[in-house]
Amino acid sequence: MTTAPLFKRVALIGFGLIGGSIARGARVQGLVSEIVTTARSEKTRARVAELGLVDRVVATNREAVEDADLVILCIPVGACGPVAAEIAAHLKPGAIISDVGSVKGAVVRDMAPHLPNGVHFIPAHPVAGTENSGPDSGFAELFINRWCILTPPDGTDPEATAQLRAFWAALGAKVEIMTPDHHDLVLAITSHLPHLIAYTIVGTADELAQVTESEVIKFSAGGFRDFTRIAASDPTMWRDVFLANKDAVLEMLGTFTEDLSKLTRAIRRGDGEALFDHFTRTRAIRRGIVETGQDSAAPDFGRPHANLAKKGE
Numbered sequence: 001m002t003t004a005p006l007f008k009r010v011a012l013i014g015f016g017l018i019g020g021s022i023a024r025g026a027r028v029q030g031l032v033s034e035i036v037t038t039a040r041s042e043k044t045r046a047r048v049a050e051l052g053l054v055d056r057v058v059a060t061n062r063e064a065v066e067d068a069d070l071v072i073l074c075i076p077v078g079a080c081g082p083v084a085a086e087i088a089a090h091l092k093p094g095a096i097i098s099d100v101g102s103v104k105g106a107v108v109r110d111m112a113p114h115l116p117n118g119v120h121f122i123p124a125h126p127v128a129g130t131e132n133s134g135p136d137s138g139f140a141e142l143f144i145n146r147w148c149i150l151t152p153p154d155g156t157d158p159e160a161t162a163q164l165r166a167f168w169a170a171l172g173a174k175v176e177i178m179t180p181d182h183h184d185l186v187l188a189i190t191s192h193l194p195h196l197i198a199y200t201i202v203g204t205a206d207e208l209a210q211v212t213e214s215e216v217i218k219f220s221a222g223g224f225r226d227f228t229r230i231a232a233s234d235p236t237m238w239r240d241v242f243l244a245n246k247d248a249v250l251e252m253l254g255t256f257t258e259d260l261s262k263l264t265r266a267i268r269r270g271d272g273e274a275l276f277d278h279f280t281r282t283r284a285i286r287r288g289i290v291e292t293g294q295d296s297a298a299p300d301f302g303r304p305h306a307n308l309a310k311k312g313e
């Protein structure tokens, strides 16, 4: 089903998994009149043009943002500050400037100082993705029934927030608003720590594979296979995520390590009851998520943590 365009010109800075999925979804839904994107290498520009998903593909971010009503940075979080500085003087007054970064506090800190008065800065994070990257990896359905978290700073024009909310809702997302700090704490446990664990376990298994002569690969089914998918995620993106969300990740890692120690002790002592109770509780959590249809990255998933309680709760 198509709807009337919500924006005239949208600039997508970066055409990888997320930029490419936004372009595809916006095209399918008829959400914008014109899409302009940046691709820095000639090879990628040629590929993006060949895909036929955008109206124009240009070489510089400055050119891309000219006269755009909505600008979305779809690039690694570490690149957001420098790109904000690069495009600031070329933004159309009244434009909405957003991003899709997996970390919000650092993006706000790095981008906001560069942006001129008269534009609406509304950071966003679609909590949906895959381990793939690049211009061919996107798909129009990526955001359907997934969360998109907006973190508008205090004093943001509610009309601009409503427009961006409508855009993400039209791509199929369930939109939620929270502060950057709360976002970063929640995502540290629901997304960043799981990736760190996957990167660790696959690395450890790889080292052990040398001892077991590749049996790790031979028997990689079920749980381990799932970890290898996550551990295949983009190295640049995830380097930037861990550097940008250092404090929250370290805090969650501390709690996780304590919990791991408790399970380690239960195994060492042969405490079957402790293990059984723990696994029963985690099974109930998974089943509760599935039954309530929240198995698409529920933001407040998991055991209550003092700092995860929303304000006023």
Ligand SMILES: NC(=O)c1ccc[n+]([C@@H]2O[C@H](COP(=O)([O-])OP(=O)(O)OC[C@H]3O[C@@H](n4cnc5c(N)ncnc54)[C@H](O)[C@@H]3O)[C@@H](O)[C@H]2O)c1
Pocket: 013, 014, 015, 016, 017, 018, 019, 038, 039, 040, 061, 074, 075, 076, 077, 079, 083, 100, 101, 102, 103, 125, 126, 127, 128, 129, 130, 131, 132, 133, 134, 135, 137, 234, 237, 241
């Ligand atoms: N991959 C996921 O699962 C996922 C999910 C949600 C959000 N995100 C966030 O989305 C952002 C993009 O991730 P992705 O998965 O689309 O990555 P990607 O690697 O598929 O695409 C990123 C693109 O940005 C381009 N780029 C990098 N620096 C640039 C610059 N200075 N100017 C112009 N283009 C530049 C790269 O060339 C690449 O084409 C990241 O901030 C990531 O944290 C990723």
Ligand SMILES: O=C(O)C(=O)C[C@]1(C(=O)O)C=C[C@@H](O)C=C1
Pocket: 101, 102, 126, 127, 128, 129, 130, 131, 190, 191, 192, 230, 233, 297
């Ligand atoms: O499913 C995956 O491959 C993902 O890693 C997606 C995932 C996640 O952790 O849920 C990864 C990072 C993004 O910021 C949002 C979504």
